[in-house]
Amino acid sequence: MKLALTLLLSALAAVTAGEIRVGDSMKASSTAGQALLNSARRLENAEEEEDAANFAWIADYSLKFQGCHSLVQWNQEDQNEQDVKLSKKRLVRFRLCPSDSCSDTNAGGCESGYGDYIIDMETYMQAYYQSKREADQQECGGYMENYCNCQNNGDDGYNENKCFYDCIVDAGMSQCYQYAEDLVNEENFNVEQFMECGQLEVNNDNGRRLDQQEAQYFVGPYCSEQGGAINLGMFSDDTCSVPIEDDTFGAYTFKTMTGFDLPYASKSIVGSECSSCTMVNEDENQNNNGDDQQEAELTEVCQTAYTGSGKCEIYLAEGTTRYANSDACTYIEGIKVVREDGMVFFQKAHANAVTTAFIVIFAMAFFAMGFYVWYLRTRLNVKPDALL
Numbered sequence: 001m002k003l004a005l006t007l008l009l010s011a012l013a014a015v016t017a018g019e020i021r022v023g024d025s026m027k028a029s030s031t032a033g034q035a036l037l038n039s040a041r042r043l044e045n046a047e048e049e050e051d052a053a054n055f056a057w058i059a060d061y062s063l064k065f066q067g068c069h070s071l072v073q074w075n076q077e078d079q080n081e082q083d084v085k086l087s088k089k090r091l092v093r094f095r096l097c098p099s100d101s102c103s104d105t106n107a108g109g110c111e112s113g114y115g116d117y118i119i120d121m122e123t124y125m126q127a128y129y130q131s132k133r134e135a136d137q138q139e140c141g142g143y144m145e146n147y148c149n150c151q152n153n154g155d156d157g158y159n160e161n162k163c164f165y166d167c168i169v170d171a172g173m174s175q176c177y178q179y180a181e182d183l184v185n186e187e188n189f190n191v192e193q194f195m196e197c198g199q200l201e202v203n204n205d206n207g208r209r210l211d212q213q214e215a216q217y218f219v220g221p222y223c224s225e226q227g228g229a230i231n232l233g234m235f236s237d238d239t240c241s242v243p244i245e246d247d248t249f250g251a252y253t254f255k256t257m258t259g260f261d262l263p264y265a266s267k268s269i270v271g272s273e274c275s276s277c278t279m280v281n282e283d284e285n286q287n288n289n290g291d292d293q294q295e296a297e298l299t300e301v302c303q304t305a306y307t308g309s310g311k312c313e314i315y316l317a318e319g320t321t322r323y324a325n326s327d328a329c330t331y332i333e334g335i336k337v338v339r340e341d342g343m344v345f346f347q348k349a350h351a352n353a354v355t356t357a358f359i360v361i362f363a364m365a366f367f368a369m370g371f372y373v374w375y376l377r378t379r380l381n382v383k384p385d386a387l388l
Contacts, residue, residue, distance in 0.1 A: 059277055059278050063094055063274070065092070065270045066093040066109075068224075070223045071088070072088055073086070073088075090221070091118055093116065093335060095114050095115065096114060096115045098110060098113050099277075107272065118328055118332055122196040123304065126304075131301040133179075144180075150163035150167065165184050178263075188258065191263050194219045195221060198220060200257075216236075216238075219262070228268075229270070231267070234250020250262070251265035275299070278299070309328075310332070314329060
């Protein structure tokens with residue numbers, strides 16, 4: 001269909017330009033030209049409807065973080081001697097589970113009817129954090145606006161965000177603690193800007209300013225050692241491959257420089273909850289008077305993650321999508337995960353079974369040959385210094 005659409009649009013362009021002639025002429029305003037234009041529009045609409053249909057099934061699914069994985073690769077952006085030669089490529093593995101069977105407490109999310117996917121961490125984190133902030137703004141921001149009395153009465157030292165944070169803590173809304181804390185720190189450190197590796201600029205009067213001759217520092221997300229969490233760390237290179245050596249991925253150095261703790265240094269940015277791929281808009285729901293027939297809108301993280309990911313959809317229920325993609329199944333299968341009590345651990349590489357078997361066989365043959373030589377020497381009374 002795409003090829004047909006391309007050819008038809010090319011033909012239409014030629015008609016519009018007057019390049020195609022039947023007899024003396026064939027103009028776009030002619031009956032034939034209008035028919036060709038209408039056909040092109042119908043094909044274009046059909047193409048858009050087909051693409052929408054291929055994504056529509058995701059609205060009934062929820063995204064479940066499976067873990068992360070790091071691999072070392074050659075730094076293609078190496079430009080000078082100071083640049084690192086080997087950089088770390090970080091990948092995120094996630095699963096799309098049917099929303100009605102997705103479990104927050106089950107590390108796998110679901111046992112059947114799912115698709116597995118893998119994507120680079122920076123793309124995933126940018127979309128994830130943006131969607132997370134929007135959801136938090138809707139839930140936590142709405143509470144702050146309606147129930148927290150945080151209006152400045154002329155106090156020069158008044159901090160509205162600190163007032164919001166105290167209000168959230170007093171209300172016991174633990175799900176909003178991190179959101180409120182990010183608001184307090186946002187004046188000096190915008191977490192969202194560091195969902196990809198970015199240079200740290202210290203402009204906080206409470207912290208130590210960096211001179212131009214001092215080393216540069218960078219902050220970005222990295223995969224925890226066991227692979228079940230994504231944290232923020234401080235690095236000495238612009239690929240966030242070389243961590244600051246203070247045993248905490250730069251958290252201590254960060255606080256020394258800025259005067260406050262590095263957000264998400266010990267707590268994972270990504271949670272274990274099932275995140276619905278359907279965007280909930282309370283205003284539209286109210287205006288819709290409870291009509292459930294309105295078209296579902298997909299969240300940013302589901303759209304971005306699904307579009308840019310390697311896919312393994314062999315376990316999706318038959319008929320879920322018209323074109324199940326299995327291109328990344330082999331690669332994903334090579335990244336084994338072990339799930340224990342809701343935590344995801346990436347399995348270390350194991351020796352190949354065939355290779356191990358050959359090693360064992362050759363070792364046994366070697367010892368058998370040695371024993372046979374010893375037997376011959378003893379049996380035939382060969383002198384110790386004699387050659388066999």
